[in-house]
Amino acid sequence: MRKHIFNAGPCKLSDRTLENTSKAILEFNNSGQSIFEVSHRGKDFQAVMDNTVELMKEVLNIPENYSVLFLGGGASLQFCMIPYNFMKKKAFYLDTGTWSTKAIAEAKLWGETVVVTSKDKDFTYIPKDFKVPSDVDYVHITTNNTIRGTEIFEDWSFDAPLIADMSSDILSRPVDFSKYVMVYGGAQKNMGPAGATFVIINNDYLSKVVDRPIPAMLKYSTHIDGGSMYNTPPVINVFAIRETLLWVKESGGLVAMNKLADDRAKMLYGAIDSSKMFKSPVVKEDRSRMNIVFVFEDKYKELEAEFIAFAGSKNCVGLKGHRSVGGFRASTYNACTMDDVKALVSVMKEFEEKHA
Numbered sequence: 001m002r003k004h005i006f007n008a009g010p011c012k013l014s015d016r017t018l019e020n021t022s023k024a025i026l027e028f029n030n031s032g033q034s035i036f037e038v039s040h041r042g043k044d045f046q047a048v049m050d051n052t053v054e055l056m057k058e059v060l061n062i063p064e065n066y067s068v069l070f071l072g073g074g075a076s077l078q079f080c081m082i083p084y085n086f087m088k089k090k091a092f093y094l095d096t097g098t099w100s101t102k103a104i105a106e107a108k109l110w111g112e113t114v115v116v117t118s119k120d121k122d123f124t125y126i127p128k129d130f131k132v133p134s135d136v137d138y139v140h141i142t143t144n145n146t147i148r149g150t151e152i153f154e155d156w157s158f159d160a161p162l163i164a165d166m167s168s169d170i171l172s173r174p175v176d177f178s179k180y181v182m183v184y185g186g187a188q189k190n191m192g193p194a195g196a197t198f199v200i201i202n203n204d205y206l207s208k209v210v211d212r213p214i215p216a217m218l219k220y221s222t223h224i225d226g227g228s229m230y231n232t233p234p235v236i237n238v239f240a241i242r243e244t245l246l247w248v249k250e251s252g253g254l255v256a257m258n259k260l261a262d263d264r265a266k267m268l269y270g271a272i273d274s275s276k277m278f279k280s281p282v283v284k285e286d287r288s289r290m291n292i293v294f295v296f297e298d299k300y301k302e303l304e305a306e307f308i309a310f311a312g313s314k315n316c317v318g319l320k321g322h323r324s325v326g327g328f329r330a331s332t333y334n335a336c337t338m339d340d341v342k343a344l345v346s347v348m349k350e351f352e353e354k355h356a
């Protein structure tokens with residue numbers, strides 16, 4: 001029986017992605033070889049890479065003058081690569097949680113960071129109405145915060161170039177990429193299995209690369225010129241990402257994904273807000289649709305482990321909050337169905353009836 005999966009990443013993937021990737025592992029494209037075994041420079045896999053890039057541009061409506069890359073190292077490597085390539089003296093970072101904090105730590109190795117943060121209230125809101133200095137090299141934001149459960153729902157504009165970590169909300173809504181010089185993220189949320197990193201970068205922005213020695217592997221131009229094959233790419237991951245993109249396209253595209261995200265969030269937050277036992281610590285207007293964080297009212301906190309076990313007995317898994325914050329977290333990415341959410345709501349209500 002397929003469980004109701006709420007893992008934060010790696011996470012639930014579409015049935016199509018799982019089925020077709022499984023078949024390719026046994027035999028890829030009638031080649032008598034597994035996709036684990038084919039040459040990444042052979043024509044069969046080159047077709048997969050080309051098609052995946054084409055689908056990224058089509059499904060996400062990426063402008064023509066942008067390149068799409070699939071790299072290794074996770075979003076965490078991008079925390080380093082971005083300032084290494086683009087930070088001359090100073091950059092602006094919006095600090096909204098664990099991952100943006102890590103990105104800031106890396107950026108400080110190359111220069112001054114101007115930071116606006118929501119740490120004062122445990123990252124339970126998105127700062128707004130802040131000013132960005134006119135002399136920064138770029139602005140960096142994290143659009144969805146997987147651990148604290150906040151999300152930016154609009155495409156902001158600044159006078160400085162805008163770079164966004166969209167690891168956990170890519171493919172969940174239409175995005176105006178013309179407002180960003182670069183968008184990046186780990187693929188293991190809405191896109192595919194862990195092990196691939198996507199980068200969407202405006203080719204014109206490469207003219208802003210800082211004049212200093214940069215190792216070849218850490219240059220964006222290296223990977224653009226090499227078509228994401230300067231070194232061996234994450235082959236199976238790219239294949240799975242392609243299957244996910246095809247599934248999104250066939251399911252109605254980003255408009256459909258956006259509506260589904262709204263519907264899931266409305267149902268689950270509705271159950272949390274109407275509960276006597278559970279509550280959301282996040283400011284209502286900034287509540288993430290991808291990572292729904294909730295906790296017990298104080299008098300029920302000793303029941304956390306019991307609730308996780310009870311949910312597991314009802315086939316709802318992946319609900320334990322991040323180790324740094326505790327509580328609970330339901331990650332409701334694109335492949336999460338309304339039936340999954342209904343099952344979780346039912347578990348919450350049943351548990352509350354027993355204990356509240």
